[in-house]
């Protein structure tokens with residue numbers, strides 16, 4: 001029997017999302033999520049698609065190694081354990097791949113060392129990715145483990161977009177440049193948007209707005225990324241759930257000199273205590289909308305700042321691309337929050353950007369248009385599927401090798 005299954009691990013700073021897929025038809029056999037890893041009580045939710053019945057429980061899961069072992073135990077209960085001969089590979093989301101990983105890569109010790117070396121520029125993400133890889137390797141040392149990098153899709157950015165305007169020698173010495181993240185999602189969604197329009201990706205210019213807890217925008221010309229809002233780290237760009245996004249870098253010196261804060265304290269402030277949570281105490285857009293409906297001014301201002309930044313990036317990427325065929329909203333906020341989509345494009349009719357109120361209110365899991373039929377620019381909601389994209393890339397690589 002040939003092996004056709006791929007397990008995908010998307011390890012976040014305090015969570016692991018996973019899917020087991022059968023690549024003969026890309027169908028899902030099991031999906032799940034471990035949350036609040038390292039906290040007092042963690043949560044695991046596991047759904048085998050054979051029964052569709054979700055099993056959820058809380059447990060003490062101190063780290064990503066324990067999380068992956070718990071996932072393996074759940075899979076085994078459904079006869080889908082990691083010891084299965086049908087497993088062809090394990091695909092890992094790796095957030096920072098630097099400049100050199102432009103393709104999915106079979107993981108060996110050299111690749112592991114490089115991912116480790118990049119920890120300082122992805123401190124929230126790469127350590128979790130590494131633990132996931134090491135644990136998976138220990139459980140199945142015989143199996144190919146493949147890294148699919150968030151940065152890979154953005155390596156096509158021209159130097160004019162990728163470089164910061166700082167002293168070149170300093171930048172080169174420390175490999176300071178804009179790498180961009182969420183690339184697996186931007187790649188998948190830009191392609192799915194072209195498909196929705198019935199056109200080839202090579203013929204279409206798309207602005208992708210990936211609005212999850214982390215959020216980023218990208219400008220994609222003919223299937224290739226030409227600009228994206230995240231930079232050296234996933235801190236630059238849009239206002240996010242807990243991250244500030246763009247600001248005057250002098251804020252940091254000011255906080256050091258006048259505020260007496262250390263570099264680590266400011267890092268935590270900007271990555272974990274800023275963005276929507278810093279502005280209004282909540283990072284969940286559902287809760288923010290609920291508060292706005294009750295007349296909460298703090299929540300309203302947080303929302304307005306979020307939208308203002310988003311609108312600036314839409315305008316910027318419109319100019320970068322020159323011609324825009326479609327704007328695609330994706331990830332938790334982009335797929336679900338109709339008021340965000342409406343507000344982000346409000347007043348941009350002169351640019352051909354119009355949202356149809358009724359279409360925007362429709363919910364669903366399929367890619368769909370929310371602009372009127374005669375609109376100059378298509379506006380779309382395109383659910384992302386990073387796990388499917390990682391599985392597809394992983395399977396293609398192991399089949400070819």
Ligand SMILES: Nc1ncnc2c1ncn2[C@@H]1O[C@H](COP(=O)(O)OP(=O)(O)O)[C@@H](O)[C@H]1O
Pocket residue numbers: 211212213214241283284285286331332333336337
């Ligand atoms: N129905 C909804 N309405 C508005 N926002 C939502 C809804 N569902 C999820 N979200 C938002 O999506 C966010 C999570 O997005 P997701 O893409 O899953 O993020 P991540 O992958 O970074 O964890 C939540 O924090 C919340 O703000």
Ligand SMILES: CC(=O)OP(=O)(O)O
Pocket residue numbers: 012095125150181182212213214215234
């Ligand atoms: C890179 C990044 O921001 O990822 P996430 O949205 O999963 O935190």
Ligand SMILES: [Mg+2]
Pocket residue numbers: 212213214331
């Ligand atoms: Mg995400």
